[in-house]
Amino acid sequence: MFQGQWQNRKTKLDDFKPYLHERWAEGCTNAWTLWEEIKTHGYSGGYGAVRAYLQPYRTIPTAPAARPPSxxxxxxxxxxxxxxxxxxxxxxxxxxxxxxxxxxxxxxxxxxxxxxxxxxxxxxxxxxxxxxxxxxxxxxxxxxxxxxxxxxxxxxxxxxxxxxxxxxxxxxxIKMMSSSRGHRSPRPSQNRT
Structure with missing residues (x-):
């Protein structure tokens, strides 16, 4: 009965979503850090809203990076x-x-x-x-x-x-034939006295 009632309602986070997407793409996936960053840009909402917004991105499987050629x-x-x-x-x-x-x-x-x-x-x-x-x-x-x-x-x-x-x-x-026949250079004689 209430499905879709709040879907298009503007939130405090809307203006900061592009920034969150950009930072996420750069590799910053810590919700607390991102919340702290957008607060310095004027966001007045709570941490929970940021965490909830980013949650679906955590469950999207990312393709493994291709190994570079050797x-x-x-x-x-x-x-x-x-x-x-x-x-x-x-x-x-x-x-x-x-x-x-x-x-x-x-x-x-x-x-x-x-x-x-x-x-x-x-x-x-x-x-x-x-x-x-x-x-x-x-x-x-x-x-x-x-x-x-x-x-x-x-x-x-x-x-x-x-x-x-x-x-x-x-x-x-010729070298191969010599080595296969067991030719070795003669040893110098040892004088025993």
Whole structure:
């Protein structure tokens, strides 16, 4: 019989509800603290009204926050050719890079270096090194320093179509055969006197 009679009646709390919503969204969920805050803004009502108003927000289940991708996962995305990534991985990587300018710069340098390798653009290496030095990425600076130590050989390796992979394969095969046969270096003889 009395249902809805008081539903549209104005309360002392109405003017402060937007503030309460804002603070709740910021993570302040303590009714007493919020009551104290709105009192300083002119609220003259009691604590019970604030607590009762906030009660339904406590029972609304919140979706668990998605776990951020692991460092290994993000590194894998950066090191994979963009065309080989799934659409969902591309979106996640884009989101990660948007939140970290340093990681975005790193990803850009890695992708450029990958193009130099796959498209034999070794002549662009000095320009790439200058670009790396312009950013505050100490681990990439260390890598660039190593490349500069033997710049001519690295440039040739990134430019010329020849590879020493076959020779390296034979060397590894010989090493494996030696270790599987139990070859060990002879021990020096011990003189007993």
């Amino acid at each position: 460092t290994r996962t993000v590194a894998g995305w950066i090191l994979t050719h963009p065309d080989a990534l799934l659409e969902s991985e591309r979106r996640k990587l884009k989101s990660v890079l948007a939140h970290c300018p340093e990681l975005d710069a790193l990803a850009s340098h890695v992708r450029t270096f990958g193009r130099m390798i796959t498209e034999l653009q070794g002549d662009r290496l000095p320009q790439w090194i200058r670009g790396v030095r312009a950013d505050d990425l100490p681990s990439l600076h260390t890598f660039a320093n190593g490349l500069e130590r033997d710049l001519a050989a690295v440039t040739a390796g990134l430019t010329l179509p020849w590879s020493s992979g076959v020779v390296e394969g034979h060397v590894n095969r």
